Amino acid sequence: MTPLKQTWQVTLRGVRVFLRNPAYLLMTLIQPVIWLLLFGALFKAVTRIPGFHGGSYVDFLTPGIVVMLAVSSAGWTGMGLIEDIHGGVMDRTLVSPVWRGALNAGSVVYAVLMIVLQTLLILALALALGADFRGGVGGVLILVLVAALLGAAFASLSNAVGVLARQRETLIGAVTFVLLPLTFLSSALMQQSLVPGWIRTVAKFNPVDWALQAGRSAAVEKTDWSLVGTRLGLLVVLVLACAALATRAFGVYQRSL
Amino acid sequence: MTLAIEATELVKTYPPDVRALDRLSLSVQAGTIFGLLGPNGAGKSTTVRVLTTLSRPDSGRARVAGVDVLADPAGARHAIGAVGQKQGSDPGATGRENLTLQGEFYGIAGRELRTRVADSLERFGLADAADRLVRTYSGGMQRRLDVAMGLLHRPRVLFLDEPTTGLDPEARAGMWREIERLAREQQITILLTTHYLDEADRLASQLAIVDRGRVVVQGTPEQLKSDLQGDTIQVGLRDSQDAAARRALARVDEIGDVRLDGRMLHARARDGAGAIPAVLAALDAQGVTATSVTLARPSLDEVYLRHAGRAFHQANAEHEEVAA
Numbered sequence: 308m309t310p311l312k313q314t315w316q317v318t319l320r321g322v323r324v325f326l327r328n329p330a331y332l333l334m335t336l337i338q339p340v341i342w343l344l345l346f347g348a349l350f351k352a353v354t355r356i357p358g359f360h361g362g363s364y365v366d367f368l369t370p371g372i373v374v375m376l377a378v379s380s381a382g383w384t385g386m387g388l389i390e391d392i393h394g395g396v397m398d399r400t401l402v403s404p405v406w407r408g409a410l411n412a413g414s415v416v417y418a419v420l421m422i423v424l425q426t427l428l429i430l431a432l433a434l435a436l437g438a439d440f441r442g443g444v445g446g447v448l449i450l451v452l453v454a455a456l457l458g459a460a461f462a463s464l465s466n467a468v469g470v471l472a473r474q475r476e477t478l479i480g481a482v483t484f485v486l487l488p489l490t491f492l493s494s495a496l497m498q499q500s501l502v503p504g505w506i507r508t509v510a511k512f513n514p515v516d517w518a519l520q521a522g523r524s525a526a527v528e529k530t531d532w533s534l535v536g537t538r539l540g541l542l543v544v545l546v547l548a549c550a551a552l553a554t555r556a557f558g559v560y561q562r563s564l
Numbered sequence: 565m566t567l568a569i570e571a572t573e574l575v576k577t578y579p580p581d582v583r584a585l586d587r588l589s590l591s592v593q594a595g596t597i598f599g600l601l602g603p604n605g606a607g608k609s610t611t612v613r614v615l616t617t618l619s620r621p622d623s624g625r626a627r628v629a630g631v632d633v634l635a636d637p638a639g640a641r642h643a644i645g646a647v648g649q650k651q652g653s654d655p656g657a658t659g660r661e662n663l664t665l666q667g668e669f670y671g672i673a674g675r676e677l678r679t680r681v682a683d684s685l686e687r688f689g690l691a692d693a694a695d696r697l698v699r700t701y702s703g704g705m706q707r708r709l710d711v712a713m714g715l716l717h718r719p720r721v722l723f724l725d726e727p728t729t730g731l732d733p734e735a736r737a738g739m740w741r742e743i744e745r746l747a748r749e750q751q752i753t754i755l756l757t758t759h760y761l762d763e764a765d766r767l768a769s770q771l772a773i774v775d776r777g778r779v780v781v782q783g784t785p786e787q788l789k790s791d792l793q794g795d796t797i798q799v800g801l802r803d804s805q806d807a808a809a810r811r812a813l814a815r816v817d818e819i820g821d822v823r824l825d826g827r828m829l830h831a832r833a834r835d836g837a838g839a840i841p842a843v844l845a846a847l848d849a850q851g852v853t854a855t856s857v858t859l860a861r862p863s864l865d866e867v868y869l870r871h872a873g874r875a876f877h878q879a880n881a882e883h884e885e886v887a888a
Contacts, residue, residue: 309671316668324656327697395650399713402616402648404641405669564619 310406317413321387322420335380335421339429343372347436350496359498362527366440369433370450370523371495374515376429377422377454378489381461382482384418385469392473392560401561411466411553418462419455426454442526449525449535456542457518463549470556489515494523517541567627568594568721568753569615574624576610576777584610585621586777592755592770594720597747599768599785600757601868607777608757609649612725615755616646629720629753642670645719647710649726655699659690659709662698663716670717680716688712688742704735711742722746724756728763743767761868773871780871788867795836797843799829800856812850816842 325332347368354364388410391397400410430447434440440447468481490496492509493516499507510516521538524531569592576585585607592598600608613619615628617637626633629643653662660681667677685694688708698706707727714722727743728736744767747754758764764771765785772782781788797819801809804827813822813831818839821832833839836859847854 312673313668316665320654320657320661320665323661327656391654394655395648395652396654398613398618398648398650399646399652399710400669402618402641402644402646403666403669403717404638404671561618562620564613 310409313405313409314412314416317409318416318420321414321417325417325421335425336428339372339376339425340432342376343369343429343432343436346372346496353497356501358501362441363437363439365433365436365438366527367498367523368496369429369438370519370526373426373429373450373454374457374493374518374522375486375490375495376425377458377518378461378515379482379486380422380425381418381458382465382486383478384414384462385465385467385478386475387414388466388469389473389475389478392470397560398564401557407557408550408554410557411463411550414466415459415462415550415553419459422454422458423451426451438527440526441528442524442530446525446527446530449539450522453518453522453525453539453542456539456546457514460514460542460545460549463546463553467549467553467556470553470560473560489513492516494519514542514545566594566630567591568596568629569598569755570625570627571611571615572625574611574614574621574626576607576614576619576621583777585614585624587624588774588778590772590779590782592753594753595747595751596769597743597754597756597767599764599771600755600774601759601761601764601768601771602757602774603759606774608759608774609725610777611774612646612648612723612755612757616644616723617641618646642717643720645714645717645722647714647722647724647727649729651706652710653698653706653713656697658695658697659685659701660694662709663713666713666716672717684712684716702735703731704738707731707735707739708742711739715746719752721753721755724754726757726759728758728760740767773868775871781867786861789861794832794834796860797831797833797836797839798856798858798860799831799843799847799854801827801829802853802855803827808850809847809852812846812852813843816846818842 325335347365350368351364353359353367388397391400430450442449465478465482469478472478492506493513494502494510495515499510502510517538521535521542525535569590571588571590574585574588575583577583588607588611590598590600590611600611602608610619614621615626615633617633617640620634628640631640631643633640653659654665657665663681663684664677667673667681672680682691685691688711690705690709690712693701693705698709701709711724711727714724724743728739731739740763743754743756746752756763756767769784770782771785771788772779773788774780806824809824809829810822813819813829816839818835819831819833821830823830831843840857840859844854844857
């Protein structure tokens with residue numbers, strides 16, 4: 308009970324900052340809109356490439372935007388811990404008997420809440436733009452779920468990097484470095500059968516692509532349940548592994564003091 | 565009496581070859597204020613980090629409130645309150661939210677937690693500011709909130725790492741009163757680190773002087789100062805009667821090092837209070853009239869000079885050179 312309560316209290320701390328900061332709140336909400344409209348306009352011609360069979364371009368692109376935004380939002384999670392380290396909050400917290408996992412999990416849950424909020428906005432906008440989501444409500448919920456899982460994994464990774472490096476610059480560098488390759492080495496913006504073979508091979512090991520395959524299959528295509536199941540399983544394992552890594556990072560930080 | 569803190573031969577090195585603690589040992593009796601005095605870089609904060617389970621020493625042993633902090637850090641944490649050198653509160657949250665989160669971390673919840681938070685805000689004079697963001701607090705208020713957070717779970721031992729550094733004189737005096745009140749009203753042991761000699765002198769009943777990672781001397785402030793061959797007696801004279809005054813004091817066995825500085829006479833005595841009647845009698849016999857007598861105890865500055873082999877401000881300056 309106590310670990311869960313502590314996790315939730317850490318989450319609430321993030322939520323309060325979010326609600327108190329109108330500029331931050333506004334940007335979080337506008338960002339999904341801009342991404343969908345921009346990428347939508349940019350890649351509209353994708354549907355005219357011979358061999359493309361992804362249906363309407365909004366249907367094809369929406370899961371891609373959802374997943375990209377999840378990775379990008381989650382990537383910044385570690386910033387909070389870096390600030391805590393520099394502000395003295397971290398040391399005071401680590402002197403307390405708080406469950407170390409809560410320090411990671413609390414901010415991961417917060418990141419996931421933000422991702423779900425942004426995803427719902429994208430989905431609403433996509434519907435307005437004429438997406439028809441053949442997977443129905445259930446399929447769309449699976450898309451939300453994979454975005455949440457992928458976000459949770461990257462939020463933990465971001466926390467681990469933040470606590471170990473303790474430098475804002477390192478985390479900014481890591482997020483910038485990772486985001487575009489992971490997106491381009493997946494089917495986020497382009498149908499897999501139309502990309503070079505080596506990218507297809509690399510994508511097999513790319514968690515972003517696991518999320519995309521599961522989300523797209525469930526929400527907008529004829530759902531392949533075994534594909535959705537295995538990808539969801541892989542993502543769950545990844546979430547747990549990243550959370551364990553981030554929780555251990557606090558111990559490494561403490562040993563360096 | 566029982567020991568609240570017991571540290572034995574603590575060694576801590578940082579790469580590449582900084583020896584922050586060099587077999588540091590100290591013991592603190594329960595219910596007292598213990599001062600760890602030393603210049604910047606002497607190892608005070610490292611000692612606190614080790615004793616509060618934040619950091620592990622390379623070797624050595626440490627017990628706080630009867631719990632071995634190395635073998636059972638989780639157990640020790642409930643008994644320990646810590647106020648770090650840096651501000652420990654979240655500037656983006658209110659005072660009440662900070663205290664509440666702190667309580668949750670210690671497993672306090674519900675009505676009990678709400679009551680404790682409200683009491684503690686009241687007690688530290690933060691009730692009016694309870695629902696304002698900490699970012700808007702003055703330095704003194706932030707420091708009071710830090711102490712309130714360190715005490716919320718009612719620890720048996722409280723560590724205060726340089727509690728008044730960076731505070732203006734008024735806030736500093738307020739913090740001193742608060743620390744004295746804590747020691748008086750609660751059955752709590754306080755270890756405070758400071759590089760202010762006057763702070764250690766005023767607050768601590770026991771003192772350890774730390775230099776280069778080890779305790780160079782430990783005792784009560786009075787003991788440490790009386791080790792320095794007694795006191796300084798200062799006698800104000802009505803007129804400057806140099807020769808007569810000197811003649812008078814030459815006959816008093818209890819004193820030495822007589823200096824006359826205008827109309828102020830200085831002399832050293834092993835037991836100043838005991839020597840004063842003899843001094844006054846001898847002056848009187850020579851027809852010299854004294855207008856005032858003061859007894860000055862040696863300052864901790866002199867104690868530090870003697871045990872660390874260099875003056876306090878000099879040690880601070882050396883550290884800053886190394887750091888720069």
